[in-house]
Amino acid sequence: MKPSWAAELGERLGGEVERAVLLPGGASKEAWAVDLRAGEGTSALLVRRAAGGVIHADTLSLDHEFRVLEAAQAAGVSVPRPVTYLGELGGREAFAMERVDGETIGRRIVRDPPAALPLQMAEELVRIHAIPPETLPFLPEANTVARMREELDSVNEPHPAIELGLTWADERLPRGREHVVCHGDWRIGNLVVTEAGLGHVLDWEFARLGDPAEDLAWPLVRAWRFGADDRRLGGVGEVEPYLERYNELTGREIALEELAVWEVLGNAKWAVGALTQSRRHLNGLERSVELAVLGRIAAEMEYELLDLIERAA
Amino acid sequence: MTDRPTAPELLEAVTEFLATEVLPTASDHRFKFRTLVALNALGIARREIASADQSASEEELSELAKRIRAGDIHGGDLDHLKEHVAAKLRISNPGYLDRYP
Numbered sequence: 001m002k003p004s005w006a007a008e009l010g011e012r013l014g015g016e017v018e019r020a021v022l023l024p025g026g027a028s029k030e031a032w033a034v035d036l037r038a039g040e041g042t043s044a045l046l047v048r049r050a051a052g053g054v055i056h057a058d059t060l061s062l063d064h065e066f067r068v069l070e071a072a073q074a075a076g077v078s079v080p081r082p083v084t085y086l087g088e089l090g091g092r093e094a095f096a097m098e099r100v101d102g103e104t105i106g107r108r109i110v111r112d113p114p115a116a117l118p119l120q121m122a123e124e125l126v127r128i129h130a131i132p133p134e135t136l137p138f139l140p141e142a143n144t145v146a147r148m149r150e151e152l153d154s155v156n157e158p159h160p161a162i163e164l165g166l167t168w169a170d171e172r173l174p175r176g177r178e179h180v181v182c183h184g185d186w187r188i189g190n191l192v193v194t195e196a197g198l199g200h201v202l203d204w205e206f207a208r209l210g211d212p213a214e215d216l217a218w219p220l221v222r223a224w225r226f227g228a229d230d231r232r233l234g235g236v237g238e239v240e241p242y243l244e245r246y247n248e249l250t251g252r253e254i255a256l257e258e259l260a261v262w263e264v265l266g267n268a269k270w271a272v273g274a275l276t277q278s279r280r281h282l283n284g285l286e287r288s289v290e291l292a293v294l295g296r297i298a299a300e301m302e303y304e305l306l307d308l309i310e311r312a313a
Numbered sequence: 314m315t316d317r318p319t320a321p322e323l324l325e326a327v328t329e330f331l332a333t334e335v336l337p338t339a340s341d342h343r344f345k346f347r348t349l350v351a352l353n354a355l356g357i358a359r360r361e362i363a364s365a366d367q368s369a370s371e372e373e374l375s376e377l378a379k380r381i382r383a384g385d386i387h388g389g390d391l392d393h394l395k396e397h398v399a400a401k402l403r404i405s406n407p408g409y410l411d412r413y414p
Contacts, residue, residue: 024343149382158371158374158375158378159374159378160377160378160381160390160394160397161394161397161398163378163381163382164381164386164390164394166382167381167382167384167386171384229412289347289350289351289354290347290350292354293353293354293357296357296401296405296406297405297406299398299401299402299405299406300405300406300409302394302398302401303395303398303399303402303409303410303413306391306394306395307395309391310395
């Protein structure tokens with residue numbers, strides 16, 4: 001059955017909605033696969049729409065996410081084509097973009113990753129970091145250590161291992177590097193991968209201004225290797241060529257040792273994320289066994305960050 | 314004492330029900346995934362009940378967390394924390410530790 005707003009959407013996009021299917025996942029935002037017939041042709045769209053639940057305080061509004069998508073497209077980043085910001089659709093904020101083909105399931109991608117993927121990731125990230133920040137004045141400034149401590153306090157459970165990761169990283173992070181537009185969730189799972197390699201970059205709701213090395217190191221986090229532990233770059237390849245290509249194209253001189261520091265911070269970040277998500281269940285915001293068990297998965301990131309610190313010594 | 318089945322035996326019964334009667338009927342991918350997550354959750358609960366609780370007290374962990382946040386890291390903290398987290402993992406996901414040769 002089509003949603004109640006299907007006719008309204010068709011009218012506003014100058015066509016008729018033939019099909020609209022809610023895709024799984026997405027606690028704060030819905031994603032609908034929509035087929036729109038206009039004239040002779042049918043176009044495949046993806047409609048992002050606010051969900052009933054509380055929106056994570058730290059994510060962009062749909063209006064801002066759409067503007068980031070437009071800025072990314074203008075800067076030559078491979079993103080699904082932004083179609084239109086819809087404002088209210090059936091009483092909730094929404095926008096439409098092109099629906100693209102390819103694989104986003106991490107476990108499937110790491111099974112047989114395209115050889116070109118690591119260098120393509122470096123090149124794409126260079127384009128993202130070149131998006132002119134003045135076009136996106138609403139982006140928040142990243143201050144990850146402070147934000148993670150705040151979120152950890154809200155969890156109300158002592159986690160000395162995460163504290164060690166945050167303190168250790170905080171003492172070693174570079175200061176004063178110019179902030180750039182960061183994707184904020186740059187990893188396998190948020191990239192559409194085809195046989196040829198990197199297709200499109202998705203999920204811009206965590207975009208922010210930050211140190212480019214934070215994006216660069218995020219796919220190294222073990223959880224984002226989806227079981228292919230020995231390929232440190234997201235389970236798809238080696239870090240060195242990826243880092244080298246990024247440095248070559250940007251003139252930045254980010255060292256492998258620095259990425260290891262951001263990798264520790266990344267593990268602390270995902271540990272805190274897992275704890276806060278389990279609280280959505282425990283606080284009754286969104287009852288779900290999947291969210292609940294995340295509280296017990298945080299220990300995996302704790303162990304990983306301790307192991308990384310030990311090996312860095 | 315309570316009457317049988319005991320808590321571990323009840324968890325075992327529910328685990329068997331999910332594994333043998335619910336899981337094989339799960340045709341929808343999402344439903345199957347959630348059933349596996351539920352089985353995993355029961356496994357954590359069973360291991361926790363079976364383990365003698367030797368975990369550090371909340372008070373002790375709070376003090377340690379506060380001290381580390383204040384930047385006062387001691388030489389033995391890393392080893393101590395690794396053992397503390399490994400103990401948590403032996404309950405939540407014992408197989409995970411095999412990934413660290």
